[in-house]
Amino acid sequence: MSAWRALVRRLDARIAASVLAVMVVACLAAPLYAACVARTDPFMSNIGGSFSEHGVTRDIMQPDDNPLHLGLTPIGPQWHAQYLLGADGQGRDVATRVLYGGRSSLLIAAASAALCMLGASILGICAGYFGGWTDTLISRLLDIFWAVPVYLFAISISIVTISHALRIGPFSIAADNLLLPIGIIATVYLPYAARPIRARARSIARTDYVLAARGYGASHSRVILREVLPNLWDLIVTLAPLVIALTLLAESALSFLSLGVQAPAASWGTIILDGEGLLYRRPAIAIAPGIAIVTVVLCLNVLGDALRAVLDPKAGGRV
């Protein structure tokens, strides 16, 4: 509890947590924004549409300003309730899409981080606690995984799974199911989280209290649950925000390569990809989701640093 109080006392942690909370609430409120403020459907193509502002009706797709007026460009930022950040290549409201995209991005990042931490804890505790050949096998496997460039690894799995619906026995997961990116990203970052957990579990397994518990005849599962896990908890809590930051970056990168979230659903990565084609004319489309990603990842990193400083006072000024 003292750690919690120390955390709340830190200004950087307070600011980061509040900004994160605002971002999450804003993204969760996306349907509300779409229905009440922007009054558009973020997923329906709206090329022929128009909107009225101060009683003046304007087309969403404006003719290009070249001499022949060939081609159409979506309107730019209006800084107004409707089309706050302008429209994308299909006439959809960018601000609404960024909020909706945040829902997928944050959901995937959080879920894959949770899955990753769960898997990493199981692997790390098994390897560190049991040692011997279990440890050798798991550690070598993690080493090999870690040696593969993270994004290329994720891309290979996505291509195998996304191009054709994944079938495991009677279960079939469609290509546009969010479970796919969640599983892929969780797998890719397993070694990142498992290695420190293994190291800590290894040192805990050699402590007197674990030996004493074993000496009393406690079973392995009881020792792991009652002795090892409680002493690992602070490490897991410290790692969590950093892992979420990594999974969020990975999700956006995969979606940017159109291998993550599939259309018509949006995520921050896919919106950046949408904006790439219009980058030089309507930069707001690509810039807005990027700022959202940077903000969230920055807050998570600051929060992770603050947690580490609070939970691991020995590290002192370490970042």
Place this chain on the structure above:
Amino acid sequence: MRSVALRLGQGACVLVGISMLVFAVFFATPGADPTARIAGRGASPQILARIRHDYGFDRALPVQYIRMMDKLFVARDLTSFVDHGERVVPEVFAAAPVTLSLVGGAAIIWVGLSVLIGVVCALWPNGIVDRVLMGLSVLLLSIPVFWLGEVVNLVTQSRYHDTMLFSWVPPLGYVPFLQSPSGWFRSLLLPWLVLSSSFAGLYARVLRAELMAASGEDYMRTARAKGLSPLRIMLNHGLRMSWLGFVSLFGLDVAQLIGGGALLTEVVFALPGVGHLTYRALTDLDLPLIMATVLYSAAFVVIANALVDLVYLALDPRLRTGTRHG
């Protein structure tokens, strides 16, 4: 030396394992059957059968595997399944210099920057300079590299391209060094900066932490007691010990980047490097190209690990007696 040889031997085994794994996964992937791809749309069964026979797809998988390895390493005439007659080995060798130039330059920038930031921060810990620089490092660490690349492109290619500041920026793409050294430099300067940004942030933080941890050690106190200047202590004593963690991190990161991890930077800046090639091979499900790029990438990781071990031995004489720490 023996440990290095052992490492290389292990690495060779890992390479063989990886190639077999890639091969098995490819043929287990639904829809990856190369016959239909080579034949094209609406091919007759006779043509399909002929192609299957010509390419040897009707043989047992181990035979196919050995034939492919033979073509890749001995005859070096393995051809792509997707682009007819396109040889795979020269393609990888054409892409390698692009990636090597990109990663080499970026590595120099990020090591220099992070050492500078780390040392300055560790000299005046918790001061205003430290706080600002560490804040900057976290920020750099938090920016998605592909987005940063797009923003840089936006500024330098379009908005402000005609101003004095950015008129030197060439169009996206790669200029070979031998064709024009200055063009090579100009085409790579921005990709270098973009690629190195997040690594500079990460390494600066790691280095500062290591230097701070080292500053409590006895030899640092001795050095201070001798009356050496703080800068000399930091450079001669602190950095020397901190290099160890730094080197192992650096070895793995550079190996991953050379092996294709710089993919996003290459895609955004239209550099035809190995990452780009691997990405194309994967999206086309082109097994020969996948095999070549994956093995190339894995080889770099194995070599880098062996090199890191060697550098360890050079940096820390205690390891030479044969007892290994950690």
